[in-house]
Amino acid sequence: MIETVARVESNIEVAPGFRLLTLSFDRAINPEVGQFAMMKPSGCLEPLLRRALAVYRVERPDKLSFLYQVLGRGTQALSLAVAGSMVDTLVPLGNGWPTQSLTSSGRAIVVAGGIGSASVLMLCERLKRQGVDTRVFFGAANSDVALGCGLEDFKELALPLTVTTDDGSLGERGFVTAPLERHLQAGDGAGATIYTCGPWAMMSRVAELAARFDVRCYASLEAPMGCGFGVCVGCVVAVKTDGGSDYGSYKRVCTDGSIFPAEQVRWEVNAMGH
Amino acid sequence: MGNIVNHDPRLAVEIAGIRFNNPVIGASGTFGYGLEFAELIDLNRLGGFSTKGLSARPLAGNPPPRIVETHGGMLNAIGLQNVGARAFIEEKLPLLRRFDTRVIANVFGYSDDEYLEAITILNDGEGIDAYELNISCPNVKEGGIVIGNSPTAAARLTEKAKRASTRPLIVKLSPNVTDIAELGRAVAGAGADCLSLINTVVGMSIDVETKRPRLSYGTGGLSGPAIKPIAVRMVYEVAAAVAVPLIGIGGIASATDAMEFILAGATAVQVGTANYYDPTVTIKIVEGLSAYCDTLAVERIASLVRAASPGN
Numbered sequence A: 001m002i003e004t005v006a007r008v009e010s011n012i013e014v015a016p017g018f019r020l021l022t023l024s025f026d027r028a029i030n031p032e033v034g035q036f037a038m039m040k041p042s043g044c045l046e047p048l049l050r051r052a053l054a055v056y057r058v059e060r061p062d063k064l065s066f067l068y069q070v071l072g073r074g075t076q077a078l079s080l081a082v083a084g085s086m087v088d089t090l091v092p093l094g095n096g097w098p099t100q101s102l103t104s105s106g107r108a109i110v111v112a113g114g115i116g117s118a119s120v121l122m123l124c125e126r127l128k129r130q131g132v133d134t135r136v137f138f139g140a141a142n143s144d145v146a147l148g149c150g151l152e153d154f155k156e157l158a159l160p161l162t163v164t165t166d167d168g169s170l171g172e173r174g175f176v177t178a179p180l181e182r183h184l185q186a187g188d189g190a191g192a193t194i195y196t197c198g199p200w201a202m203m204s205r206v207a208e209l210a211a212r213f214d215v216r217c218y219a220s221l222e223a224p225m226g227c228g229f230g231v232c233v234g235c236v237v238a239v240k241t242d243g244g245s246d247y248g249s250y251k252r253v254c255t256d257g258s259i260f261p262a263e264q265v266r267w268e269v270n271a272m273g274h
Numbered sequence B: 001m002g003n004i005v006n007h008d009p010r011l012a013v014e015i016a017g018i019r020f021n022n023p024v025i026g027a028s029g030t031f032g033y034g035l036e037f038a039e040l041i042d043l044n045r046l047g048g049f050s051t052k053g054l055s056a057r058p059l060a061g062n063p064p065p066r067i068v069e070t071h072g073g074m075l076n077a078i079g080l081q082n083v084g085a086r087a088f089i090e091e092k093l094p095l096l097r098r099f100d101t102r103v104i105a106n107v108f109g110y111s112d113d114e115y116l117e118a119i120t121i122l123n124d125g126e127g128i129d130a131y132e133l134n135i136s137c138p139n140v141k142e143g144g145i146v147i148g149n150s151p152t153a154a155a156r157l158t159e160k161a162k163r164a165s166t167r168p169l170i171v172k173l174s175p176n177v178t179d180i181a182e183l184g185r186a187v188a189g190a191g192a193d194c195l196s197l198i199n200t201v202v203g204m205s206i207d208v209e210t211k212r213p214r215l216s217y218g219t220g221g222l223s224g225p226a227i228k229p230i231a232v233r234m235v236y237e238v239a240a241a242v243a244v245p246l247i248g249i250g251g252i253a254s255a256t257d258a259m260e261f262i263l264a265g266a267t268a269v270q271v272g273t274a275n276y277y278d279p280t281v282t283i284k285i286v287e288g289l290s291a292y293c294d295t296l297a298v299e300r301i302a303s304l305v306r307a308a309s310p311g312n
Helices: A073-080 A114-119 A122-129 A143-148 A151-156 A176-186 A200-212 B086-097 B110-125 B151-164 B180-189 B224-242 B255-264 B281-295
Strands: A003-016 A016-026 A036-041 A051-054 A057-060 A064-070 A085-091 A105-111 A135-141 A161-167 A192-197 A216-220 A237-239 A250-252 A258-263 B011-014 B019-020 B023-028 B049-051 B067-070 B073-076 B101-108 B130-134 B169-172 B195-198 B201-204 B221-222 B246-249 B269-270
Touching: A003 A143, A016 A073, A016 A085, A016 A143, A036 A064, A036 A073, A051 A064, A051 A073, A051 A114, A057 A122, A057 A216, A064 A073, A064 A114, A064 A122, A073 A114, A073 B086, A085 A122, A105 A114, A105 A161, A105 A176, A105 A200, A105 B110, A114 A122, A114 A192, A122 A135, A122 B246, A135 A143, A135 A151, A135 A176, A135 B023, A143 A151, A143 A161, A143 B255, A151 A161, A161 A176, A176 A200, A192 A200, A250 B246, B023 B281, B086 B101, B086 B110, B101 B110, B110 B130, B151 B169, B151 B180, B195 B224, B221 B224, B224 B246, B224 B255, B255 B269, B255 B281, B269 B281
Parallel strands: A105 A135, A105 A192, A135 A161, A192 A216, B023 B049, B023 B269, B049 B101, B101 B130, B130 B169, B169 B195, B195 B246, B246 B269
Antiparallel strands: A003 A016, A003 A085, A016 A064, A036 A051, A036 A085, A057 A064, A216 A258, A237 A250, B011 B019, B067 B073, B073 B221, B201 B221
């Protein structure tokens, strides 16, 4: 975990409302796949809190890029950061995707929804490099959003890829969990590990399918974060406990996660609050 | 860990017989158990820090969502999730003893007896410099603010806590009262060695789409720069009402902010929410206070406590 001021190399709009921010650092960062950073433009007084962005790509050990959707005040402030300007950054954070147990004989299913894709591109690259039999399910609201969420980068990986859009403007019409369910129903998920990142409702459904088909599943969660390094205890998710004491029924998304075994999460308690 | 730090002697302050190398203290609830910051700053350079509120038994806290950002601040309703006093002594304190910084144990309970139980457990811990009695947390339904809203109840608990405690007692005041000076007088009269103020200001934010409060608890405590003028005013008022030293808290994010509190009547300050968006802010404030002393030829920062008062 390093607290530093990074320099904006570029901050390009990749589709309306979606941008790719590339930051250079004064030292090597070497994040694990699935880790994130807390950041806001240096000198920015409002909003107060930094925003959590997943590391999209490691361009060089000291140069990272972040794909993000401009949604609220924090990402709007970031969207205005021009090349050469500075960004206060705490990085790398979170536990990263557990891929160690997967070998070339293993199988993986990656399910990305919306900008949740930003957390799994490097995971897909890693799985491919490890020779893991990997299939990607990529869902977005429409074709523009799919492009904003990095669809072209996923296509370049040349992994088996199923695309869905809510409005049918690209790929299959409907939610990404529909083709996932068919895939699992056909028995094609046997022995696989599912990795998912996306909207809460989508991940909740993926977790349900994983449980039904008895497939191991990890989910990268999102929650409003105060600090990103465990002290504010604001970004908690409700988890299942062994009973007994209530203590331990909430875990911090930032330091206990952001990636959790899906069966640990109490999906009926939405950590995002909507 | 054992870094030799050249402290600026002009910044040293004393509270209830405890010497702080400087008046900058990490605020309870925003500084974890201190150790979380060891990777980011040199804890030896801090005046001290106050722990996350410790209860006799571990607490789970409130369901999410627990925080929401507002203009110039944030609302939180964490609900005092903490490891418990016993685990703090066994797991955190041994690691903290390696640092030369003052450790204040913030104490919480749902009843007078639970506060005393937590203090009794913590009395066994080696390396705690003082207790801070949290009678002002707005995010739990019993204890905390229920006691802190009533000068009588606050004084009663202060008196019992002082008797149970083997260490200096700081009492943390709530701003959610009609007359904070009256509350301060009651608590100081009951034996508090120091008052810290303010805790968060009760607020609410509503999601206009779901038509529900954004926090699961409903209300939350407002913190950050937005509350600073309220806090400065309250420190100024309480300083005029009591003789014990004060620790100023509320939206401090720079040395200038810290100086406002000192001039209003605080001997030291606690830095809270700013730690979230700049984990190194406490060290920057220490450096800024030295720079302030240089610029204005201040020999001892303690000489400026309450300098803004008309009598000074």
